[in-house]
Amino acid sequence: MIHLFDASIFVFRGWFALPDSLRTARGEPANGFRGFATALADTLDVVDGHPLILCFDESLTTSFRNEIEPTYKANRELPPPELEAQFQWCRALGETLGLPCLSSDRFEADDLMASVARLARVEGQAVTLISRDKDLAQLLRPGDLYWEGPGKTARSYEEMRSKLGFPPERMADYLALVGDPVDNISGVRGIGGKSAERLFAHYEDLEALFADLDGIPELGLRGSARIQRLLAEGREQAFRARELTRLQDQAPLPFDTIPGTPTSVDMAGLLQLDADIGLGARNLAKLKRLHGGSLA
Structure with a gap:
């Protein structure tokens, strides 16, 4: 089972849900990063060693959809600079943990997830979509799961069909x-x-x-x-x-086969991120357990 993590969803959730009193050692807002770190640490506790791939949105204004329709997402405010920085920290956390981190200035995170899902099917593997974005339901096939993240119950293809009222x-x-x-x-x-x-x-x-x-x-x-x-x-x-x-499943990927599970963590990098930005004691304890071992 391949787990595809809609990273940007969890960054935005942290940004809106957590207090802006969460700050880095330099006094910068870190609530988006903290929310992402919590979701990621809790997810790693659940995925039981299966591959986990993080997909990020790099831009809200330059995807191929804006070439089709210039007003696409025009109603959304662009992330402020202090949130943009947090996206970079979140990607750094994923890379420190040895996780593939995908982004593109032309394709959205959803398209990257669609493209990895296509590759997984070629390899005969099912996927778990970790997101709260209903658009991603279109990627589900029998054997797949849709999971809104830690604290939620994963739904099967059949359960999502029943919930939606259509395939x-x-x-x-x-x-x-x-x-x-x-x-x-x-x-x-x-x-x-x-x-x-x-x-x-x-x-x-x-x-x-x-x-x-x-x-x-x-x-x-x-x-x-x-x-x-x-x-x-x-x-x-x-x-x-x-x-x-419709999601595009032909986005270029940096690999030809699904990456396996990382076997170690850059512990020095992880501790530096905690010192500079602040992972939270609970999250750091969970992520430290990954050092030198599997993601289980």
């Missing part, structure tokens, strides 16, 4: 209809979540849906005539939106 791999098509305000993506006007769930419980993808608009009344949806009309009017918008919601 997880159709998430990109679902978002193309309903839109994704978080990423500033407009869907098809007037199509809500419940209608989209019912549609993708029946249709395999956008192509199948739009090839059979005349069959929508047979699904027994409330307001089927209205839904049929809205879809016909919004066809172009739906396919354009899917260019943004």
Whole structure:
């Protein structure tokens, strides 16, 4: 089982959830770093020696999606400089622990996770997606797990299908209809979540849906005539939106095979990070146990 860690999610969680009184030895904010360190230490306690790969977002404004739609994520504020620095510290922590740390100025963390997942499948391995981003559900296949992180229960493909109301791999098509305000993506006007769930419980993808608009009344949806009309009017918008919601699984990776589990930790580097930034006594104790051993 390959574990893919959506690193940026946990940095932002720490930034917003932890007090800014958490400071480095130089007095700089370190709450994003501390939240990430806690999530990572707790994750390593759980993964039981399986490979763990960290995927970071390098930029919010230069991914290939901005070339398709310049307003993509335009509603998001850019991280302030004090948070940008913390991303660098988080990556340094991962590298100190011997973990692969991926980032790209063209592909987002989700795309990097998709690309590693594709490689894992070539090798016949299942994946665990560690994130709180619903977009990643589209990567799930039978045998995979979706885990929101320490303190949460991992969900199987079948459990996610039940929760969503449609097969997880159709998430990109679902978002193309309903839109994704978080990423500033407009869907098809007037199509809500419940209608989209019912549609993708029946249709395999956008192509199948739009090839059979005349069959929508047979699904027994409330307001089927209205839904049929809205879809016909919004066809172009739906396919354009899917260019943004579909994850790219061909991002360049620095390896041709999935890296194995690191066998040691740069203890000097770990202690220096703790002295300079502050890992927290609990986290340091957990991470120290990795020195000279497996990630279990």
